[in-house]
Amino acid sequence: MSERRTVTVEVNGERRSGSVEPRTTLADFLRDELGLTGTHLGCEHGVCGACTVLLDGRSVRSCLMLAVQADGCSLRTVEGLAAEGGELHPVQEAFSAEHGLQCGFCTPGFLMATLELLSESPQPSEEQIRSHLSGNLCRCTGYHHIVKAVLRAAETMRGDVAASRA
């Protein structure tokens, strides 16, 4: 009753296709079809935020979307953050420097949600950070270090923008 369909997306700037059943979630498509296992699955029903990716620039829970719904869309996952040579993205660098992770399972989701926040609000308050990341659960850090990491990333990225303008 549910024949396979071809889904084509642009992931981290690269055009990728795969064949899926309609019931396949975007998260399973990314992980199983495209081999992008950096997007993690925690609860698989929209509670934990670990599977957060950017869809056309906005954060979405990839476990709450069907892969067929993303056909033709542009996606950004954690694999798209670091530079080609392996140099970490400023958000990744800040999470590392501020101990914004311990086991790392939730980190891909936090990084993607942070990226959205900083694209909307380059200078977020602590309250804004906590609110924007409220949909992401972390059982290791107690969140304080994550908030510090986001503040640090924001500062670095503002500096980068200023430097590129200079």
Next chain:
Amino acid sequence: MKPAPFEYVAARSLDEALAALADAGEGGKVLAGGQSLVPLLALRLARPDVLVDVNQVAGLDRVVVDDHRLVIGALARHRAVELDEQVRRAFPLVSAAAAKIGHVAIRNRGTVGGSVAHADPAAEWPALLLALDGEVEVASPRGRRVVSAGDLYAGYLTTTLEVDEVVCEVRATLPEGRTGTSFLELARREGDFAIVGVAAVLAIEGDEVRHCRLALSGVGSTPVRARGAEELLAGAAADDAAIAAAAREVVEEIDPPGDIHGSADYRRKVAGVLVRRALSAARDEIGRMVA
């Protein structure tokens, strides 16, 4: 793979969606933002035969403020409503309520029509519509009809709509004149469903309350209008004593359920406190307009 198999139809027009739903009958289900439906699919609590995806239907996501009227297409995302400047100015309670729906990633996908049709009694939109004399326009192969918010909710997660009907538009109205509003809710954590929520609309003429609408979420199997308290306030002076009396009336007239998040008594108490605060905030908003 967590969901059970289903047939998937990506409708490109409303007519296409309606035809697919009519064909599917009881086994059909509309997929809008998916933020409630996809978890139900994953847990196999919902096992539709045919899923009719309406996300590609054009023209269903407008957000229009026209004086005292608010028109929202069923596919408008919560986040779009939350960030809409015109909505913030004319319907501040709607902006406040939209910002309390889930988390950003949920608001980026979840739709107004989806929430209205899902009929979760703890959700924000159903209570908002009741407080704003709201109505929904629904379409089916038989044509279009308008259902008032008061006639929309039949029970827990259940509307009075037929299986082949689709919500296309949601409309809300504020009374004219000096009007104040407030939306408050209590939840354990940001983004959780409310234990109790209150939407209040107050219009004052001279020193008297000309119009009052009070709707609560989380205190029944449907969103609930506190008609007793509304009647008590109508024609009364909008002073602290009248507001306190209205809050006491709400505590008397509701019959909330008890669950792991709060007992019935606790919900009643919270409802009284939130109603008092919401009415005071609405009244103070009017006071600031005059000042």
